[in-house]
Amino acid sequence: MSDWLIYRGTGDADHDRIRTLPPPPPWRTFEGGPVVPAAPPIDAVSKRRLGQTHAPLPTQDEEALHLINAALYLRRPLLVTGEPGSGKSTLAHAVAHELGLGRVLQWPVVSRTELKDGLYTYDAVGRLQDVQLSRENDGSRSEGPEDDIGRYIRLGPLGTALLPSELPRVLLIDELDKSDLDLPNDLLNALEEGEFGLPELERIADRPGKGAVEVLDDDGRRVPVHGGRVRCRAFPFVVMTSNGERDFPAPLLRRCIHLELDPPRDERLAAMVQAHFGAGSDERNLDLISLFTQGAGSGELRPTDQLLNAIFLTQYAAREERDSREDIADLLMRPLDQRQR
Template sequence: MNDWRIYRGAGLPHDEIRRLPAPPPWRDFSTGGADDTLAGSDRRLGVKRRLVQNHHPRPEETDAVNAALYLRRPLLVTGNPGTGKSTLAHAVAHELRLGRVLRWPIVSRSTLQDGLYRYDAIGRLQDVQLERAQAGAPAAAAPAGIGSYIRLGPLGTALLPSEQPRVLLIDELDKSDLDLPNDLLNALEEGEFAIPELERLADREPVVEVLSDDGRKVPVYGGRIRCTTFPFIVLTSNGERDFPAALLRRCIRLELEPPGEEQLGAMIEAHLGTDAAAGDGEQGLVQRFLNREPGEVIATDQLLNALYLTQHASRAERVTRERIADMLMQPLDQPR
């Protein structure tokens, strides 16, 4: 019987790491380069998603997405972890061919400034001091312009003028401090913002090139950025806090339910292929997920992890497979 384990805990060095199989598709970072705008979407949507292209989301999901597109309003998506909130942004970008999804992951220290742009004042000061120190040296380089020290954030890049909307994912907004949802209001309502460091130079330098979140140089006119096409913005929340009414009235709201049997089968097929849930053990894992207790939170990626890993354990090792499933499919709402 083949041993599926790479690490055995025996303390004896060996070369079994070479037997490590390919990673799960949603954790494969080897495909795509800097120019591959869909590499992240492949991990989110599944590299085999063409096999389930006839599967459709629930009607209320498509209605909410279309309402946000028509009304040029952000889409606020709430639901338990693993229900596909973030994936929805990638699905829209993929189907509508809107390119790479701009992602702004929110933490407790996130500010509006992080999403709009960053100005490296210290780096510029250091370069100026270095230039002064080398002023007497031959072939001293000319100091870089201020645009070299400004980089747009995901929100700032999404608001750049464009013919088609960019897709922006503001992930886990409920993790922010109390001020960020209110701070977002003006940018989301007006679709523009100023860069004061460039506004002060507008008379001398009306056009300045800065770096975007995509890594491209883009022109900024008069120190202000204003969208010509409002981006498709998805704000996600795990429902851990309430948001101010001023933000809610500016958003289209969607509550995502856990995937049903049809959606779950399509998701498994997209990521792992048609035979991923065919065996008795795999069907048991799927039924365990579908028959979980009401209110018990188990994310779909926990199921995918369990299906992937138990496929590599020998089918004769029933106890091992069950132990792996118990480890990977622990309810998220039950502390241990």
Template sequence: MNEWLIYRGTGQPHDGIERLPAPPPWRDFDGGPLVSPPAPIDTSTTRRLGLNRDLAEQYRPGHTELELINAALYLRRPLLVTGEPGSGKSTLAHAVARELGLGRVLHWPIVSRTVLREGLYQYDALARLQDLQISRNSDERELSGAEEQPDAIGRYIRLGPLGTALLPAARPRVLLVDELDKSDIDLPNDLLNALEEGEFRIPELERMAERRPEILIRDDYGEQVTVNGGRVRCREFPFVVLTSNGERDFPAPLLRRCIHLRLDTPDADRLAAMVRAHFGDDAATANAGIIEQFLDRRPGEQRSADQLLNAIYLTQHARDEEPGTRDRLAEELMQPLNRGR
């Protein structure tokens, strides 16, 4: 094992992140004050990685894959991961978070209507206006003549996944920006500044920075964090995984800011390890026929590993039915994704 590798791909948690050297000068950030560490991994990670013994074998990356993941960690650059559906693009973020002890993965799913503001923060101006109106109409408000406290606005602001990932922390957080190729044409360009500068501003808080420089708001986990001067700036740049199914090309300015990793379609050994991780040590042998059926495809046909797991789960419950039932169910559940019925 090369000594320079921080993420080893073994699937076994370790403290290697403590050996990560200082960033290059052009990726060195100085945000503060430091916030508390993120919450531990949750069920979204265990669902993706499986609960059984073969995590190390299942998610052990190849040599090139391992080097590119570590390059993103060292250089503090986003990792753009492309590949067919089911090749393990999203799982990669969870595997790195688990092995390096980086806590719960922040998940930002992208759709055609997604805009940058949603990833950074949300400000519920309508709720604030309604609460102010109710307060002003109350008898207590009329008698006291008090004004709204400057930090009250913090109750109506909540950071999104990207905004939370950019909070100043002692360790990098893990952010999964899932299916970026589904976005509107402008979103990849809109991301450039936040990913390059490692910061963003909240105008609603900047306007009152002189009266109250530090204001409490909530992050994407629902935890309270302090924002100073209306600006969020990272200390350790997050480990950002941008996934794409290859449905569109990205602009050159985004590509030059990313480390590009393409994942190959899982082979028989990796699929068998995945089955063992989710169903137990003997499951790959017991379902060897379904795995072979999954891999038997014409050139250009696409299948997702989720289809294989669904087929195995369902056919386990139909094993005592009439002969041929399991094969028929598996065939129906593993239809190529790019072939019309």
């Protein structure tokens, strides 16, 4: 395997490899600070997606590995397109696990999503209510809701990813093609400059004691924001997924590394099965894997989680009856486009 690859897609965790990543190109250098604490460990979401066991088979082909590493080296977002169930979202969790980059920050996109949803939220109503309650209560207080504005600000997934950290955070912007027309363009400045301002904090940054304000991040931790702006240090590894339901503007595309992810087949499919069901499980379930891949050549839409569901269920529903086993699997693995007819 090429020595230049930082992410190798083997599933073997090597937390020191990310520290061998060379400095970024001059046009992608960021100098935010002071550095915030390291990311918390990967959570149950990643473990559910990746499985509990290591599979000694590659999870990505050579072209995909090169493009993923290009995004790491160039500090550019990775735009991953492909059919549902091809492993687009799982890719972000795989990189975080293998390189020890901690919990994946997830930003699921819907038609109503705006850029600010990913950057931060400010609970102005909650603050106003607390001010009113505080004024109604008797007694002295050293600090209240008028003073501690940081209690009412929470950074979103994108805002947290742009905090100044020593190592890059992994950010998954899931199903970007579900957004309205403005969001892809709105993302450009934050992803290009690696920073953004919080007007609520910028207005008070010159007041005594307000140069740094602690806010809540997406991990649930208190982190300082200096001068009312969040500035990254290590640009995050950003995975933006799309099911191909729309085209993106050229300014966004030129700032991304584009990866078209094919549905897993052969070794990649075997690796996925082994990761969830243990070593040798791909051989024990060759009949179901063959049934699953039968329609691949005819363009049928078959998400891989159908295969995992079939393998799991047939372990209990049809242990000794081969015909019954395949009948049950066939019910679960009908192509999505066939079900819609």
